[in-house]
Amino acid sequence: MSAGHGPSSQAQAPLVTAQMVRMALTCERELWLERYGDPALRGTLSLAAQTLIEQGREHEIAIQQAEFPEVERVPVESWEAGVALTRHALTTGEVAVLWHGCLEHSAPLDLTDRVFVVRGQPDCLQRVEYLGEPAYRPVEIKRRREPEEADWVQLDLYTWLLRQMGIATAPGELWLGMDDLGRPWGRLPHEYDEDRLMTALLRTIALLDTAQEPPIWIKQHCSFCPWQQHCHTEASQRGQVDILSGVGPTLRVNLEAAGLASVTAIAACSPDDLLQVRGIGPDTARRLHASARAWVEQRPIWHGSLPTPCHRAGWMFDLETQQAGEQNAPWCMGWCDSAGNTQIALLAPWANMETLTLPDGQMIILAPDVASLWTALDEAVGTGDEPIYHWSAYDRTVLRNSAPPKIRERLAPRFVDLLTVCRNAVSLPLPGWSLKDVAPYLGFPWPGGDDWLLAYQDYCTWLENSDVEALARACAYQRADVQALAWVWRWLVGQKTFS
């Protein structure tokens, strides 16, 4: 069923949706900003976040096609029409499986005399025999393999709505991931918990009622939030400690308990003072102090030194990956020497290890498979022992998972994670350690686009239409990545004075 959300006949009644309840559990501030925030400060989701959301949609469609390939689409004109159709389908028991049914119930939920309209739209409602009677069970589908607390509350809400609508229910299920046959990798049973649901509903209502802005808690979920830029700006203007590298919610609480609630306060004390804070050891104390100083003084602060082997010139390496079965495998690799002379190799399934000159003059290697990509790198870097610098542990993981064993054995000892080296030596006044932030901060003039997803889309366009202009853009992105790495390495080894 597909349904639009048209004007409600109970437009004046406060509305609570499953999405709002989820949001209240994930970030109270996000729900509050959606209600009271200045829309001009609401940004757009990053392309990476949009892609993950799109992949979630595609995952759900793939699961649906694997589990229930026979689906009849029923367009509905409004949310109310969807609710009426859903109620009819479920009370008559005519439909064995209903996708995206519209559930709604109006009820007083708190101690006021208000009546709330509660809505939910489960991924799937499946008719089953339960305790000898026909009943419907809600199913929630997620691409990830680990459940989250909010998943269970979402299923609580669907079960509650079904019951309030007079529908017999069976225990719901959470379908996680996908196996080799395209079916759910895991089917976890749901245990209905009304207390858990009511607590979540009341918390949601309280947030929608309050004029007080909830605090900012920087966490992983922020990357998937349209308010991320606004919150980061606010957090750094307020000098919140969680803008500092390595400060998560637990350490923030410990720092606040010790009276160190701001970046300035941390910068003003000594690393030894920080050792008194619960959960902080000597390494963290040193880094945290340097990080706070970097923000306060707005300059790089050294808190360690470069290991001697990292002073040695070597190769700069980066790769771009795509999903290949359960793992990611490269579709592109780039490497350059420490002077910035760059080579790029691309996956082109029809090619036979050939070169192609792009309109902008770049010459690239076309490799027929992933093993050939690794071979191209292996041959280029030769049998010497110069380091092969890369940024983050991800490249090593991809090497381990996708390179032929002999090449893996040769290259792995030469791989040096420059991100770890950098973090162990210096703090920068930046919110993260993305190469796209670090290199420009250190003066690298990033040419062209800096979004991996756009580069990947350009690559796919070339595969589909032989569009060499699109390919040139994708390769320019890869070239910039390895040259940025070379820039950062040169900056690190060129620093003579440590503070």
Ligand code: SF4
């Ligand atoms: S950016 Fe983070 S803290 Fe701010 S509203 Fe979004 S999830 Fe919450």
